[in-house]
Amino acid sequence: MTVDRNNRSHKPKGTPDGGRYEPKNTGGGADDVAAPGMDAATRPTVPGFDETKRRMDEWYGRLSDLEKSGDARDARRIRDWSAAFDRWQKSHRGEAGAFAARRGDFISSDREAAAFMLARRDLQRERDPEFGELDRRVDREIRRLEREPKPSKEHVDAIDAFERHRRRHPDEIRAYEEKRGKEISSTREAAAYMLARAGLLNESVERGNMLALADEKEWDALGERITETDGVRRYSRALADRYGLDPERERILMEDTDAHLGEEDDPGQAAREMDRRYRLAARLLGDID
Known part of the structure; x- marks a missing residue:
């Protein structure tokens, strides 16, 4: 049996009965699954491992707090992301296995599985800002729709729109699900995707x-x-896109813009100055002539 950070024995997640804790007096049987080797010299090199593990540990703590809150929706989210890990690892065995070997321990509980998938998703958001913007909006829409006492007409129409969109653009949906690491598996998620997408288009x-x-x-x-x-x-986003400024540079310029707008009485002049500063920043960085 494997042992987690709390010194509890269990079968590894992804194996039959994976993640179920075993009594302390259970003896190891012939079918026990050995943990990955702990010798650092033999562990594989995994690109981005340190950052993924750091974020996974952060999510593990946050999910632990959510579990203690007793909110049924939070418990369901953890189960959903854990189930997403089970599906994801079937087509990413190499990536999942390399991470476990580098870590020196299996991903062995629902909470760890959910934490890994959320950490992976966060990194995908940073690597692909366009996906990140859409995915954050999807999450916001999911939370908003959860607060509805019953599905609104907007909600129902968005579900219908998703079904039509998925038939016409299956590659788009698959690409989104691959980056997110989780399938769109409920009508609420389907509606949230379409509402988030419509918001971005607008x-x-x-x-x-x-x-x-x-x-x-x-x-x-x-x-x-x-x-x-x-x-x-x-x-600001429009100017950053026009002049090829990345999100971090845009953030810095926005801080300056906020300060400048507080001193500017004429909004038209403020807009003109924004264009000038963003264009100048791009020229200094060599992004434009």
């Missing part, structure tokens, strides 16, 4: 409209747009 159109106003030097009209709710962030 923002993309809005950002395009903002850039068109900037191109026409309609600064007053653009100033009115950025004073709307979340308008500055949308304009």
Whole structure:
């Protein structure tokens, strides 16, 4: 039997009865599964292992706290992500096995399995900002839909839209599920995906409209747009995309923008200055001529 961080014996997750704890006096049988070798010299090199393990440990602690809260929805999320690990490892045995060998221990409980998948998802979000933005929105939509006393018309329509979209664009859905590490397996998740996707498309159109106003030097009209709710962030994202600035550089410029807007009485002039600063930053970085 394997032993987890709490010194409890159990069969490894992914084996029959995996993750079930065994009494302390249970003797090892011939069918016990040996833990990966603990000799550091023999462990394989796994790209990104340290960061994945760090995030996994963080998620393990957070999930432990959620379990103690007694919230049924939190318990269900942990089970869902643990089940996602069981499905994921069947097609990623090499990656899962290498991680376990490098770690020196099996992923051996529902909480550990969920923590691993959430850590992996977080890293995918960072590596692919476009996926990250969509996936965060999906999570927000799931939480919002959970609070509905009963499915709204918007909710039901989004479910129908997802079924049509999946038939027409199966590769898009599979690519999203692969990066997330978890299938869209409920009607609520299906609705959340479509609502999040629609929100991104609407923002993309809005950002395009903002850039068109900037191109026409309609600064007053653009100033009115950025004073709307979340308008500055949308304009910032549009400028960052236009000038090839990565999320970290955009964040730094946004901090400067927030300070500048607090001193600027004319929103149109503020919009013009944002364009100038973002373009200048890109030129200094060599991203544009």
